[in-house]
Amino acid sequence: MTVPDKYLEGVVSVFKRMHSTGLFSDVSIIAFGHMFKLHRIVLVTNSTLAGTGKSQLDLWFDDANINLDSFKIVIARMYGDFEGTQVHSANVLSLLATGCFFDDQPLCQLCVDFIDSSLTPATLNRYTAFAERHCYGFYSDSIMDSCLIHLCKNASNICYFDCFVALSEEWLMQRFDLVQSIIKARNNSFHFEPSGNELESDRVTSMKHQRECSSTSSLMTLVDETEISTLKIGKLTVYEPETISLEDTCEICSHKEEREAFARFALSRSIIFSSLSFSELKQIKQTDDSTSPVRAIYRGLWQQQELRSKIENSSVDTIDLRISYKVSSACELADEDEVFDEPTDSGSEDDEEMPSEDTETMDGSKSIVALVKNPTRWNKMTCPPFRFGYEFQEDQLNNIDRYMSSKEYSSKHFYGGSMWHLYIQKLDSTEGPALGIYMQRMPVDTQHELKDVAHYVDNRIQAKVWFQIVCYFGKTCCVLESKPDLFRSTQSWGWRSTKMYKDVFGERDDSVAEAGIGARELKCLVILGQT
Structure with missing residues (x-):
């Protein structure tokens, strides 16, 4: 039997009026210093509140993301009083946290969809930091995945991954210039400008430098002229610029050589140098920069000649060049900065790093x-x-x-x-x-x-x-x-x-x-x- 729409509309209208007036209230909830006169027949539909048998319930929230406004919206939703436009950038995170507390899954998904559709360079850091700092299960994971996809799709500064999209024919040099500019911006955040002849400690601003040894899992986020911050994905944490003392500058400056080594390491991992032309490799090598990855450039040139030799010395009927894509088949030229450990994974060094099967359907494609x-x-x-x-x-x-x-x-x-x-x-x-x-x-x-x-x-x-x-x-x-x-x-x-x-x-x-x-x-x- 189908319930007529007019009947449902009438029921919802009655519930809304009961919520707004407190008419026939048989249970009260005290939260954020306010008393809310509610109704058991409505609260029983919510898994968090359904089990209470008391006439008055005091609620306390350990989660600082839950506030009075978001609480009111979630309660009103139980009475059918909600419009999608109530979700906006100012309250989406608090609504997600409150929705998770009260197990309002449709609201949580609505918040995640809003975040996904509103990702921009201005909002990326905020949403990523929120998802990393607060564990809301599937929803935090979904936000992190959306942020990663946004970075990959928009040619952002992901330093170590293949999913970097370039938008012009000069993409390789643009990739190098982008990664180098981000590393320079990162390093410049540790440099200090003196005022007059003296360095005034109260005018020195920078960022406290904290970095884990597994730097190959790091990536630097979008950088502009006014803000330099670090994004946590995996093992890297978000740090905001803040004022530091003069004593701190000594420790920071002592890391100069290590920072330069890290920059060379990052650049050597960010670019497949064998894909660049000789003129481009020469241009990079001649860069007046202590972070230029010279050894990686030489290796790229050697790798070019290795492939050329295999092809030019093959007969017209040759098919197999015997090129291995195993991790164990490393080039003889080592990196100049082996102080940074490679991330460990469960794969074997004898595993081939190339597809072994064809993608059969779009639904079955790799994430x-x-x-x-x-x-x-x-x-x-x-x-x-x-x-x-x-x-x-x-x-x-x-x-x-x-x-x-x-x-x-x-x-x-x-x-x-x-x-x-x-x-x-x-x-x-x-x-x-x-x-x-x-x-x-x-x-x-x-x-x-x-x-x-x-x-x-x-x-x-x-x-x-x-x-x-x-x-x-x-x-x-x-x-x-x-x-x-x-x-x-x-x-x-x-x-x-x-x-x-x-x-x-x-x-x-x-x-x-x-x-x-x-x-x-x-x-x-x-x-x-x-x-």
Whole structure:
């Protein structure tokens, strides 16, 4: 039997009136110095309050995030008195904490969704610090995951992970410049400017320096001219700028060499230097900076020549180059800063750091968060894979949506004697329109592209290559993986999915559109390796 909507509306109206007037109240709750006249018939629906048999209940909250306003909203929700617009940036965190206390799961999810949709450089630190400092189970984890995805998707300064998206053809140098600028900003927070001829201790401001030995799990957050803070993800804690005494400056300055060593270490892990051209490596090496990772640059150049030698000395019928992606197959040139310990993981050094299976469905694709939490140190390999990023522009996506079977291409990139690019295509299927995304091998243009001294030609008929594509569309992301496949010249491999089409071209509601979130977009990060 279906209950008429008018009857339900009448019941809700009565409950709202009982809540606002206290009419027929049979139980009182005292909280935050206020008495609330409530009703057992309503409170029995809440798992936290259902068991009380007293006529008066005193509530005390150890959680400082719970306040009077959020308490009033949660109680009013029990009476059906709530509108979604009551959740806003000023109260979303207190509402989440209060909702968790009273086991109001719909409210908690609403708060998490609001946080996810309102992530910006201005709010990222606040939400990340909240989720890290306060354990609200699944909801804290969801906020942390959203913050990580936001950082990855927007080409933020994640120093050690493959899920960095670059938005132009000069992405490699931009990546180096970004990481270097963040490290400099971090180091500058320990430097002090004297006033006149004397250093006045009451005018010296900086940040207390605390860092764990496992620095490879660290990453620095978005940095602007007015604030430098540190984000805790994993083992790194949030520290805000604060005034320190003159005595503290001596200890901070004594860490100068260690900071420079850490900067070189971070830079050597942040960039796959073997992917840069010789002119770019030369430009970095000539940088007048004590943090320049010279040894990593030399290693990158050696790795380039190692791959080139394997390809140029192969016959046209050779398929297997015998390139290993095992952790144990490290390059002979060691890092200049071994004082920082590598993070330990459960994997064996004999495990291959490349996909062993193809991604079969979009739903089964690897989580970007899982990729972040288990990074691969590609620079440790004898021949690291190549990495590039591309953002398909709005006009490209509009063309794809408008014309069936039309193709839109990313920029081309040289790797291993061939040119490589992505292309996307709209395809028809029994379940509706699908979006295809493919990796394609192209021949090198000997008249133009061989002008670069680092370029050469792979004359083999087939190249055996594995690849990953990290896709970001709106608030969604996924990782597509392909085990080694044979690529002939102009051959392509990839995926097509109706779900991906909906993720990229799906309808947006008005609130999302006004916030500029979820617009048509497709950003891709590609990692591919010869075998």
